Amino acid sequence: MLPALLLALVVAVTPSPAPPTPLPGGVDVDYQLGGAVAPAPNVGVVVRDRRAAPAPGRYNVCYVNAFQTQPDESRLWRRHRALVLRDGGRPVVDSAWGEWLLDIRTPERRQRLARIVERWIDRCARDGYDAVELDNLDSFTRSHGLIRPRHARRYARLLTARAHAAGLTVGQKNWAELDGRRIGFDFAVAEECGRYDECGAYVASYGDRVLVIEYRRRDFRRTCAAYGDRLGVVLRDRDLTPRGVRSWC
Template identity: 65%
Template structure:
């Protein structure tokens, strides 16, 4: 009887271990390819981040970029068909002026669930296409919402997105908002843009240890991040447009 109980416990523990628990590959460089996909990268690059509409790169650990908290600039027609889910101030869409993207309306549980269904379908497509993980841009969008959105609303939505990623068999990456520990809602790793520039790398390390992908856009910030964390994290120096022929440097 004791043997049977032991066997059952082992089986149940095996079932309880999620497929998405595998961490990021260790010892590999990362390439950030949102401005266009290219297979012409060094053999040391084992992690590739690409837009959800691009194909994953064979033989690499592929992260699918999904704009989960804002709209893509070229998808305005799609979002006009879901206009109630776009954040508005006095009837006008609230825009992230740096990128020309509309913010999504996370203010009620019903709207968060509706948005999670849309973004969840994109996530499932990432999984079907062969991606291994997903990063949801951009968790700190609420800071550019004219005080219409709160941190609590953003993190509540993040919890829904992480659940959709895990249901699809993908690991989920927290994008920005270094001051918040996304592991509390199940994020598996972090994607940091310019933590060296903004002196945020220590915060990511505190939450995620070696499970961080770091992207820098200025040489001095890249050098700083490499010196402090290059032995633990993949760190890449890229051009702001992330073009295939643009700047690529690795620690």
Template identity: 60%
Template sequence: MRGLVLSLTLAATLAVGAAPAAADVTLPSPKTDVDYQLGGNKALPKHVGIVVRDRTAKPSKRAYSVCYVNGFQTQPNERSFWRNKHWGLVLKKDGKAVVDSAWGEWLLDIRTPAKRKKLARIMGRWVAGCADDGYEGVEFDNLDSFTRSGGLLKARHAKNYARLLVSAAHEAGLAAAQKNRAGWDGTTVGYDFAIAEECGRWKECGRYRSHYGNHVIVVEYRKKDFRYACKKWGAKLPIVLRDLDLTPQGIHRYC
């Protein structure tokens, strides 16, 4: 019955264009430390109560676990999946995939409602898998991919697609995290909390708090930015210093 109600709620949301309401989701507590482990798992110290891990990894049995899903771009190791099965959903210019050169990731084509729905179904299956594994939240990365598309993608495309992703998360019973894009109010499409990379470096943490209060997870990659973020926000937000490669043996520091 609960699944039927969620499905009907999702259908009604898409019909009227309103922000999807969160179902029975649990938010991560801001009163604990966080670790960001996309490069591989590592045992958590007792004071760490939140962890973010890749969707292919197992969640923590103790800490609130956030599942990482690359919602707007492709993972470099999944190119054969997209090329062989969903090549039409990859953004192209002159027949060639548009690449985020910083990470070697292809951008997904979210320009039309039909393509957004097809992509959301793929992401929805992955999100359901996260829920089945025991995750409590999900992070959809590269919300700002439209800024790297050479003008092919627009902010409105990202907003409409994000709404579908949030609905998929809520239908699976997971809280949905807005990843980056400071200043944009993701609560308008139903995001529940935020994960901000280097908001200390760019003095943006307060912009996320204006929409999500203290439900903002901060990841810094430079020691001086970490020190600033801890001094400014450490009493209110969970903040971690990591190495860029996010390796298990790399830097793990907490405020």
């Protein structure tokens, strides 16, 4: 009886994470993946790489590249080479960014990958972030047909569940055709939705909880005209340099 009683006491006193804090809707966002700088006074939401500290006094979103590799982490993925997607023995590469795609095609590989990515998610929570952005959800479109949408959805469910358990809300990154609420996403991070006429799809799913990043000024102006009164929209340079282009509606 004593071990069971002790276990019950441990469970009773172990604090559970606070419920996730929803993303504030319709506030200005700064997308700082290329390097952290002090946010402008108007900015309410800041997105930074998982290795950066959150911005004091803002709602902070932790960027995690969950479906592809970071270019500077090749050593890690060489240790886990069986988890990198291959076509004819060669890694499948997102040529735009020089990133290898991760192989999420089987339950066993999804579980192994989730154990790696979940450590990053937990670190985001410990560091004080409010939310996590899971990038490259749509990597199946660059997989030469090897990865199917269903693989991405199943893998995303694992990660959103872990983020919620850690007390974080979770952002759907791109893939406008998906209503990500069905698999656990709480808000959207939409790159160039004005350029590709996709903003309305995200709004239909998430209302004003959509963060929009545009990289061309003409697209930014069009997005501001259509959605600037209800969404956080920022114009950034494509390399997201710390002192680069920043404009808000």
